[in-house]
Amino acid sequence: MVSIGQVVLGVTEMPRAVRFWTQALHYIPRAGAVTDTWTILDPVNGLGVPVALGLSSSPVQQVPRIHLDLFAETTQEQREEVERLVALGAELVQWDLYPDNADFVVLADPEGNRFCVIDLSHE
Known part of the structure; x- marks a missing residue:
């Protein structure tokens, strides 16, 4: 059996994305780790699905299939x-x-x- 482990968002500027999503969701970088290409954000209170931010060069979808x-x-x-x-x-x-x-x-x-x-x- 599988379960959702995290949601991944593609980003082009990691520091900006980390700043926004940590404040938007009240999440923190896992173990304080923020890299240029990959960052996992966890809920401060431990409740909820982690959000991972991955460096991406793909264009943003105007009508995304997943959001x-x-x-x-x-x-x-x-x-x-x-x-x-x-x-x-x-x-x-x-x-x-x-x-x-x-x-x-x-x-x-x-x-x-x-x-x-x-x-x-x-x-």
Whole structure:
């Protein structure tokens, strides 16, 4: 049997990506190790899936087939988290694929990787 061990994001500038994702997720580099080509980030509290950052020259997908969903418990928390993430360097994505009454907001990290902030209270 297998399980998800970590999620890997391709990045072009490791220090910038480490700075953003450690602050965005409240994660820390595993054993304090940050290299130019590979860094694993672990949750500070030990709960959650690690995120690995790997140096990549591949272009960012405008409509990625795989992406991260970050959960917010309420609409207010979602709004606050989106504002916090934008202040850290994320950008709001002009997403023409939003369904009516969407429960998610699409953002891009400083590398251009798309991710969503989901409002879990949305009905």
